[in-house]
Amino acid sequence: METTSDFLNIKDVNTAFKINGKYYDAISHINLTVHHDEILAIVGESGCGKSTLATTIMGLHDPSETKISGEIDFEGTDLLKLDEAGYNKFRGAKIGMIFQDPLSALNPLKRIEDQISEVMTYHTKLTAEQKHNRVLELLKEVGIVDPKRTAHQFPHQLSGGMRQRVIIAIAIACKPDLIIADEPTTALDVTIQAQILDVLRKIQAENHAGIILITHDLGVVAETADRVAVMYAGQIVEEGSVEQIFNTPKHPYTRSLLRSMPQRDNQNDDLYVIQGNVPSLQKMPQIGDRFAPRIPWVKPEEHEKNPTMHEIEPGHEVRCTCYKSFSFPDQVGSVKA
């Protein structure tokens, strides 16, 4: 297998959903690359299209209800051109997925061992004994203390953190090159969350996999990711290394998000509130900057007519030119990007 550094290239991908007979874009013109040995975080509020992007890569959309265009180049294959049977060769084998809710992602009637070995039955030619050994090995790898016992249990007998570990074990069973983790720790306690993120990082380092980490928690991103893409209303509005995004955020949306977090230095003040709401699919503005309605004090001429991504440093890209003169109304003139 050839190992080029960037093995997943998403080029100009649009996914549109059919609502009342008309198609509306949930994500539009997404360009992203994922490299081996990196964790790419995708952040944004709910309704920004993060999960749609994940399910588009996994090919989980019903073709009669969605229209997808563009190209997803995964190690030389365009995933979007594959039929269902072709896709099944990738899902679970080369692409693993970790879901948010570990209880509903596991089959309640099957023992943990059977659920993990199921993937290997589909994608490998291992014997029963080899599979059994691999299951124990996987459970150990994700940090389960007594793999033999856990392998024999049912999902309801495990705690939330343990279940999420089992989901990770299933996702990595066939050593995928790409792991998509959709809010893997949202349902978990902070201490368990920290452990799960450690497991993800360890697995990524050992398998040289690329991980797409989808989350709304900026703290998780800052602690885990190597690169970050910020999504708003179906578009990527800023992309860069984790240092670039957190130390020198440029796009008004990124800056607003960071400012609305409760932090050590604003514990007695009111938090910053982003005006308005994320637009729904039907009401998505088709021209102009989609974030403009939420920063109404910025003059229209400071936005681009058709906002595109601008590279401001190597690896750091921002959509629209309004970032240049943007400042919050209560800090006018004090901080400028």
Added chain:
Amino acid sequence: MSLVEIKNLKVHYPIRSGFWNRITDSVKAVDGISFNIEAGETYGLVGESGSGKSTTGKSVVGLEKITSGSIMYQGKDITKKNNRKELDYNHDVQMIFQDSLSSLNPRKRIEDIIAEPLRNFEHLSKDEEKLRVLQLLDIVGLDPDALYKYPHQFSGGQRQRIGVARAVATNPKLIIADEPVSALDLSVQAQVLNFMKKIQREFGISYLFISHDLGVVRHMCNNIAIMNRGRLVEIGTRDDIYNHPVHIYTKRLLAAIPETNVNDRKEHRANRLAVEEIYRQQQDKYYDKDGKAFPLVPISPTHSVALPKEVAEQIIKQEGEVKA
């Protein structure tokens, strides 16, 4: 006198088993906790899932039958029905729930949802009632046309604000907020938190703020209690808990909060792993032989920790040396 004084509260659920389905054991969801809530303050109750924090909240509102202990409100024990009536307790104490969708009746219009507590406790004419509901909508920043809509027509943040409007409808003195923002996005969370602070300033409401999110709790609460396995392990002011934690469980929780400062992430992680290691090795020092937390011992006028006195002093001394 504090507004609410909780003394040695216990809530045990029976486990039945065997041939006669007799009570063979019990789950000690809340096992002897005491704390006071002052008028006009926000008291934070923090813990992981299963620590008993929601059970405590429900007991204070009266949704949970308590096993023993007392909850004193204005000097009277409200676990007794007669006292609740006398004090108008159900009128003065309201609750905000975590899941705004399931806590609003899908078949009722917003007008009826917000007016329900008013209809229960205050006898207003139709016009007065409508005026009051409109006022409440205005306080939470919703348009008057929300009156005739149904819960599903609102976004999560708007629904949570409707829940808040319903909770403040009777001008309560205490609101129990059980994870009020954990289902919300960052920007909406900021809205709801700001708003909760605003009505506190205006109406002098006290909150019992139950949450697992230490970042939000730091922002909202003056006094904080950390709960673990049905017991309190540490109580103190915000400064005590965040800057001088003593119990290993508190330290572990604090170390696990993800920080947005990317430049120190290596140190932060090393610190977390170190605390985790101490937690694993020295568990028996911090918990008694049944795995329960020790009784709380005061180490300063505001700060108490669940450790034998000698151990607590030893830890504080050690930390002083490390810093010096």
